[in-house]
Amino acid sequence: xxxxxxxVDLRKSFGPVQIIRGVSLDIxxxxxxxxxxxxxxxxxxxxxxxxxxxxxxxxxxxxxxRPITGLSPFEINRRGxxxxxxxxxxxxxxSVEENLRCAALWSLGYRYAFWTSIDRLSDVCERAELLxxxxxxxxxxxxxxxxxxxxxxxxxxxxxxxGGSADVVLLDEPTAGMNNSETEQAVALIRKVTEGKTLVMVxxxxxxxxxxxxxxxxxxxxxxxxxxxxxxxxxxxxxxEAYLGEAAA
Amino acid sequence: MLQLIAFSTLNGVxxxxxxxxxxxxxxxxFSMMGVLNFAHASxxxxxxxxxxxxxxxxxxWPGLVLAPLMVGAIGALVERYGLRRLHRRGHVSExxxxxxxxxxxxELVQMVWGKLPVDYRVPxxxxxxxxRLFDTTYPAYRVFMLVIAVGMFAALLALLTxxxxxxxxxxxxxxxDMVAMLGHDVPKIFMxxxxxxxxxxxxxxxxxxxALVTQPDMASLLGPILFVVxxxxxxxxxTGAFVxxxxxxxxxxxAVAMNFSFAEVLGPVAPPFLGDLWKVTIAELAxxxxxxxxxxxxxxxxxxxxxxxxx
Amino acid sequence: MxxxxxxxxxxLAFAAILAAAPRVFPSATALTMMxxxxxxxIFALSYNMLLGQTGLLSFGHAVxxxxxxxxxxxxxxxxxxxxxxxxxxxxxxxxxxxxxxFGVLFGLVSTRRAGIVFSMISLGIGELVSSxxxxxxxxxxxxxxxxxxxxxxxxxxxxxxxxxxxVYYLIAVWCFFCVLAMYALTQxxxxxxxxxxxxxxxxxxxxxxxPRMVRLIAFCxxxxxxxxxxxxxxxxxxxxxxxxxxxxxxSLVLLMAYIGGVGSFAGPIVGAVIITLLxxxxxxxxxxxxxxxxxxxxxxxxxxxxxVVGWTMxxxxxxxxxxxxxxxxxxxxxxxxxxxxxxxxxxxxxxxxRQLAEARSEGSAMxxxxxxxxxxxxxxxxxxxxxxxxxxxxxxxxxxxxxxAWVAVNTRLNFxxxx
Numbered sequence: 015x016x017x018x019x020x021x022v023d024l025r026k027s028f029g030p031v032q033i034i035r036g037v038s039l040d041i042x043x044x045x046x047x048x049x050x051x052x053x054x055x056x057x058x059x060x061x062x063x064x065x066x067x068x069x070x071x072x073x074x075x076x077x078x079x080r081p082i083t084g085l086s087p088f089e090i091n092r093r094g095x096x097x098x099x100x101x102x103x104x105x106x107x108x109s110v111e112e113n114l115r116c117a118a119l120w121s122l123g124y125r126y127a128f129w130t131s132i133d134r135l136s137d138v139c140e141r142a143e144l145l146x147x148x149x150x151x152x153x154x155x156x157x158x159x160x161x162x163x164x165x166x167x168x169x170x171x172x173x174x175x176x177g178g179s180a181d182v183v184l185l186d187e188p189t190a191g192m193n194n195s196e197t198e199q200a201v202a203l204i205r206k207v208t209e210g211k212t213l214v215m216v217x218x219x220x221x222x223x224x225x226x227x228x229x230x231x232x233x234x235x236x237x238x239x240x241x242x243x244x245x246x247x248x249x250x251x252x253x254x255e256a257y258l259g260e261a262a263a
Numbered sequence: 264m265l266q267l268i269a270f271s272t273l274n275g276v277x278x279x280x281x282x283x284x285x286x287x288x289x290x291x292x293f294s295m296m297g298v299l300n301f302a303h304a305s306x307x308x309x310x311x312x313x314x315x316x317x318x319x320x321x322x323x324w325p326g327l328v329l330a331p332l333m334v335g336a337i338g339a340l341v342e343r344y345g346l347r348r349l350h351r352r353g354h355v356s357e358x359x360x361x362x363x364x365x366x367x368x369x370e371l372v373q374m375v376w377g378k379l380p381v382d383y384r385v386p387x388x389x390x391x392x393x394x395r396l397f398d399t400t401y402p403a404y405r406v407f408m409l410v411i412a413v414g415m416f417a418a419l420l421a422l423l424t425x426x427x428x429x430x431x432x433x434x435x436x437x438x439x440d441m442v443a444m445l446g447h448d449v450p451k452i453f454m455x456x457x458x459x460x461x462x463x464x465x466x467x468x469x470x471x472x473x474a475l476v477t478q479p480d481m482a483s484l485l486g487p488i489l490f491v492v493x494x495x496x497x498x499x500x501x502t503g504a505f506v507x508x509x510x511x512x513x514x515x516x517x518a519v520a521m522n523f524s525f526a527e528v529l530g531p532v533a534p535p536f537l538g539d540l541w542k543v544t545i546a547e548l549a550x551x552x553x554x555x556x557x558x559x560x561x562x563x564x565x566x567x568x569x570x571x572x573x574x
Numbered sequence: 575m576x577x578x579x580x581x582x583x584x585x586l587a588f589a590a591i592l593a594a595a596p597r598v599f600p601s602a603t604a605l606t607m608m609x610x611x612x613x614x615x616i617f618a619l620s621y622n623m624l625l626g627q628t629g630l631l632s633f634g635h636a637v638x639x640x641x642x643x644x645x646x647x648x649x650x651x652x653x654x655x656x657x658x659x660x661x662x663x664x665x666x667x668x669x670x671x672x673x674x675x676f677g678v679l680f681g682l683v684s685t686r687r688a689g690i691v692f693s694m695i696s697l698g699i700g701e702l703v704s705s706x707x708x709x710x711x712x713x714x715x716x717x718x719x720x721x722x723x724x725x726x727x728x729x730x731x732x733x734x735x736x737x738x739x740x741v742y743y744l745i746a747v748w749c750f751f752c753v754l755a756m757y758a759l760t761q762x763x764x765x766x767x768x769x770x771x772x773x774x775x776x777x778x779x780x781x782x783x784x785p786r787m788v789r790l791i792a793f794c795x796x797x798x799x800x801x802x803x804x805x806x807x808x809x810x811x812x813x814x815x816x817x818x819x820x821x822x823x824x825s826l827v828l829l830m831a832y833i834g835g836v837g838s839f840a841g842p843i844v845g846a847v848i849i850t851l852l853x854x855x856x857x858x859x860x861x862x863x864x865x866x867x868x869x870x871x872x873x874x875x876x877x878x879x880x881x882v883v884g885w886t887m888x889x890x891x892x893x894x895x896x897x898x899x900x901x902x903x904x905x906x907x908x909x910x911x912x913x914x915x916x917x918x919x920x921x922x923x924x925x926x927x928r929q930l931a932e933a934r935s936e937g938s939a940m941x942x943x944x945x946x947x948x949x950x951x952x953x954x955x956x957x958x959x960x961x962x963x964x965x966x967x968x969x970x971x972x973x974x975x976x977x978x979a980w981v982a983v984n985t986r987l988n989f990x991x992x993x
Binding site: 065066067086087088091092096097103104105106107108112115116117119120121124125126127128129130131132133135138174175177178 | 758759761762763764765766767769770773774776777778779780781782783784787788791795
């Protein structure tokens with residue numbers, strides 16, 4: 015089966031404490047998949063495992079069928095997986111434009127080029143323009159990233175994440191800390207920029223999850239207790255008990 | 264041969280313990296405050312010079328107590344009025360500050376005491392032969408140094424593991440914010456730890472001064488070796504610092520003691536490009552040995568012997 | 575068209591200054607000093623490729639400068655000895671290539687870690703090379719070092735580079751092109767990724783780049799240009815000794831870059847000029863000049879971390895925004911107090927120096943600020959301590975005014991949208 019991202023019995027322990035206790039998951043090409051679960055379930059750890067930030071204790075992860083377990087983050091990124099961070103993780107002293115140009119460089123094949131000025135690379139500049147437009151930051155192009163407002167920074171974070179040619183995108187709580195209108199804008203943005211790509215996101219906001227996701231997996235205590243379409247997850251008694259409680263209407 | 268090994272081991276352990284006296288303070292300061300005190304060896308030097316002055320005017324034994332206290336006080340002031348302002352600007356600023364401080368202290372010491380070594384003597388009460396092994400004597404002063412170093416080590420261990428203060432320090436080592444929220448005055452703890460760390464370095468200087476030469480480049484000679492110790496041992500690890508101190512102490516002492524060259528061992532015909540290297544004796548190589556060890560460790564075990572994975 | 579011209583203008587001005595300088599300052603001392611400045615500009619800029627651009631603080635950068643110089647000087651001697659047809663202008667490239675070679679060698683080990691560990695490794699490697707210089711006597715020449723005679727190489731269009739003026743112009747040309755090259759590097763994709771690594775090495779990985787590789791390449795470039803500086807030094811001084819790759823030289827380049835300002839490209843250039851000037855002028859006036867350097871460095875770290883250029887840019891920004899006049903009263907109040915405090919400190923240092931270090935050899939009479947004093951009597955000390963104490967107390971009291979003035983300036987500037 016041609017899964018974009020495939021996790022096989024992934025486990026991670028920190029010392030004697032087991033955080034991820036055997037997660038197996040297949041995410042199809044083009045699918046929009048949400049991972050939800052109570053705090054401390056291990057969602058960020060799972061992302062860190064998949065994106066190469068930390069190494070699994072055992073188990074495997076495969077991207078388009080090729081194993082990526084134990085590779086360093088940049089190797090995984092070069093194979094087509096990109097991620098955003100819960101706490102905005104961009105280049106604070108560089109401008110919006112510079113941030114996006116850096117994000118586009120590798121995938122456009124420029125490597126460590128030191129013989130040409132970046133201003134002359136029209137494809138890089140165009141890609142950055144396009145990204146700026148998509149995330150709505152064209153008016154703020156010269157502003158240093160560290161000075162942007164919170165919502166603008168989150169938008170830039172998404173921009174940097176999709177700046178390359180990655181077709182599997184991991185978004186870690188993209189709407190954290192946003193109010194209702196900002197969340198709506200973010201959801202629209204995410205829907206637009208992940209068209210044709212595979213999206214995996216961790217989210218707490220159920221509204222976002224139910225409006226974006228094709229499938230939902232529920233992570234509790236390092237294990238997936240259910241993985242299904244949104245409607246069936248809503249009705250799943252184990253999920254209700256563990257997580258949604260009576261609030262799920 | 265056995266005599267060589269015995270004495271080299273003794274001296275090597277002594278040198279290692281001396282290094283550890285300084286490396287432990289440096290590691291504590293680094294682990295707690297994130298500051299790598301580039302001027303740590305300068306406090307060692309100040310301890311030696313203060314010890315010299317006090318022993319000249321009053322006596323060695325008062326110097327043994329007073330000099331480290333004076334050095335510790337200076338350290339506390341440096342933290343309070345210098346480093347504390349730079350905490351929020353990040354570790355590079357703090358490192359650069361201590362770097363500048365090391366520079367300034369060396370110049371001041373040169374200005375006040377001159378460029379030549381000073382005559383810091385072993386006190387008469389300790390100026391005798393401790394024992395005779397095979398054909399060679401071992402001075403009592405060195406035994407004294409060893410006793411002080413081991414005593415300090417034991418005291419530090421006891422303090423950290425068995426007292427309340429020690430527990431707080433251990434906690435603040437990894438979770439300073441949490442400790443602050445529990446009501447402890449973290450800035451004050453920082454000042455105390457910095458003062459204590461530098462006082463330890465001062466103590467090492469007071470006792471090492473009479474045995475090694477007391478001169479203005481003491482700090483710049485020992486400083487780099489100290490940093491090699493903590494990188495090799497693993498930044499932030501006290502056990503690592505201990506192991507690395509002993510390792511480097513022993514290796515360097517043995518290297519100096521073993522006075523033969525490649526030429527003597529492998530024959531006088533050198534491969535053409537090695538030239539000088541062939542004729543050099545191990546003893547001459549001794550100063551370079553810690554740095555070679557550093558490069559080797561970095562190649563095979565980049566986080567140090569006992570370092571944690573994340574730096 | 576005007577955009578093009580305004581981009582070229584600073585370079586034209588730079589070239590003009592380099593070309594005209596010997597006419598304005600034709601004396602021999604000036605020529606030597608300007609030659610040193612040229613070399614140090616290249617050296618300091620190469621250092622800032624690591625510190626300012628990529629966030630790598632090195633305590634052992636003189637290794638590449640020194641080794642470049644040593645290889646260059648041996649190359650010169652080889653050319654002379656074997657009567658090869660090589661002339662002087664190409665020699666700095668030999669130094670550069672040597673720097674590059676060692677940069678690759680040591681860089682592979684050094685760049686595995688970043689941050690504080692990198693700094694300690696650079697220190698260790700610096701000491702390694704420095705200590706080795708006493709062992710490898712043929713290459714490093716032991717205590718006396720290695721000498722050469724630059725006018726014995728093949729002439730270059732009739733020039734044998736005997737006179738210092740010709741050497742100055744050689745240095746000026748190399749300096750111009752090195753500065754140009756290093757500036758151009760900052761505008762490349764590689765240069766941008768260096769900045770990215772400085773700011774957020776983790777994010778760099780997640781956009782597909784290996785921070786380690788970026789650091790390694792930056793390290794190699796940096797060593798290359800440092801080697802060129804070393805080669806030029808070998809030509810200019812006609813001697814290389816182990817001191818030039820030691821801790822003192824490494825500290826000096828750090829001082830130059832930092833005091834000039836690591837946050838801008840021109841900072842290290844300004845720093846190199848200022849420090850060279852001070853080094854030569856101060857050492858004539860007082861024996862404690864190294865102490866002053868150290869104190870100056872601490873002062874910059876604590877109170878002006880943006881360096882001279884950064885500080886100037888802040889004030890220029892205020893000036894352009896029309897808000898600078900708000901600073902005037904605060905500066906006018908604090909200025910005299912600072913001057914008094916500074917004068918007092920200098921007096922104390924000089925008096926102490928005279929009394930302790932030189933009283934035996936030169937007596938305690940001295941000349942300070944144009945006054946004849948006797949350092950063994952009490953009055954000068956009282957004046958010195960009083961000046962310092964009062965000056966410092968006043969500064970502490972009045973400094974908040976400066977802070978407030980800047981708040982007013984910044985509010986004004988942000989309000990006008992200059993932020």
